[in-house]
Amino acid sequence: MTTVPDDLLVGLRRARDRIDRHYAEPLDLDALAATAGLSKYHFLRCFARTYGRTPHAFLTERRVERAQDLLRATNLTVTEVCWLVGYSGLGSFSTRFRRLVGCSPSEYQARWELSGPPRIPGCFVMMHGLSDRATQRSRSTDADRAIPEKARDVGAPGESSA
Known part of the structure; x- marks a missing residue:
């Protein structure tokens, strides 16, 4: 299993924190990826690799x-x-x-x-x-x-x- 580069972790944490704070609001993959500063599919792969679940499962x-x-x-x-x-x-x-x-x-x-x-x-x-x-x-x-x-x-x- 490959690891996520350290420079991407900041954006992933920012997206995870957004889910934690705004879980009651409608959150879509595009908005979370924009928060992390990544493309939608790259964000999805990196998030799942880092946190062990997809953003949707985390939400x-x-x-x-x-x-x-x-x-x-x-x-x-x-x-x-x-x-x-x-x-x-x-x-x-x-x-x-x-x-x-x-x-x-x-x-x-x-x-x-x-x-x-x-x-x-x-x-x-x-x-x-x-x-x-x-x-x-x-x-x-x-x-x-x-x-x-x-x-x-x-x-x-x-x-x-x-």
């Missing part, structure tokens, strides 16, 4: 992990969790969840209903920004307010000054 795992957190800790319905983690259909969500976890989302939620700490009401999750979508929006809005207008246009997206 699916991330979404199901977050769904598990929400099903354990909140009283949201399975359908609400499905939408919050980025799926547009309950069938595909349930199928992928069952394949990765070994049980359906409803069975998983029922297992945690009576045990563990009190569950967070779904209205609090939606209203107070405890879901990743709301938190992401409020963070970017707060960050935009903190940065002076002239400083916003200085660097390209994703560049760090360090």
